[in-house]
Amino acid sequence: QVHLVESGGGLVQAGGSLRLSCAASTLTFSINTAGWFRQAPGKEREFVAAINWNGGNTYYADSLKGRFTISRDNGKNTVYLQMNSLKPEDTAVYFCATRRFYSSTYGPTTFDYWGQGTQVTVSS
Numbered sequence: 001q002v003h004l005v006e007s008g009g010g011l012v013q014a015g016g017s018l019r020l021s022c023a024a025s026t027l028t029f030s031i032n033t034a035g036w037f038r039q040a041p042g043k044e045r046e047f048v049a050a051i052n053w054n055g056g057n058t059y060y061a062d063s064l065k066g067r068f069t070i071s072r073d074n075g076k077n078t079v080y081l082q083m084n085s086l087k088p089e090d091t092a093v094y095f096c097a098t099r100r101f102y103s104s105t106y107g108p109t110t111f112d113y114w115g116q117g118t119q120v121t122v123s124s
Contacts, residue, residue: 001113002024002025002026002029002098003024003026003113004024004025004096004097004098005022005023005025005115006021006022006096006115006116007020007021007022007023007118008020008118009094009119010119010121011121011122012086012120012121012122013122013123014086014088014123016086016122017082017084018086019080019081019082020036020080020081020083020094020118020120021078021079021080022034022036022079022080022081023076023077023078024077024078024098026077027077029074029098030053030074031053032098032099032100033050033051033052033053033098033099033102034050034051034070034072034096034097034098035048035049035070035096035098035099035106036049036070036081036094036095036097037095037097037108037111038090038093038094038120039092039093039095040091040092040093043092045095046061047106047107048060048064048068048070048081048094049061049069049070049081050106051071051072051079053074055071055074058070067083067085067086068082068083068084069081069082069084070082079096081094086122087122088122088123088124089122090122093120094117094118094119094120095114095115096115097111097113097114098112098113099111099113100112
C-alpha cells in the first residue's frame with residue numbers, strides 16, 4: 001500500500017504559478033511511474049502529466065505542454081508539478097497517483113494508488 005499526500009494548491013490569479021508536491025509513504029514509490037491528474041466540477045478526471053521512475057522520461061497532456069513541468073526527487077520520495085501561466089480553466093482538484101505495473105497508456109484506470117487531492121483555483 002502506498003499513501004500519497006498532495007500539497008501546494010491554493011488560489012492564484014491568471015498568469016501566476018503554483019508548485020504542487022506529492023509525498024509518498026513508501027520507498028517503493030521511487031521505482032514506480034508517478035502521475036498527476038485533475039478533475040474539474042462536473043467533468044471526468046483527466047491526465048495531466050507522468051514521470052518514469054528515475055525522471056528520465058516525462059509525458060504530458062498535449063494541451064498542457066510548455067506550461068506544466070513534472071519532476072521528482074526520489075531521495076525525498078516526492079513528485080512535483082510546476083504550473084506556470086495558469087488560466088481559469090486550470091481550476092480543478094489535482095491528484096497525484098502511482099502504479100505498480102508498466103502500462104503504455106496513462107488513463108486513470110492504469111494507476112493504482114491515489115492521493116486525496118489538492119484544490120487549485122485560478123481567478124480571472
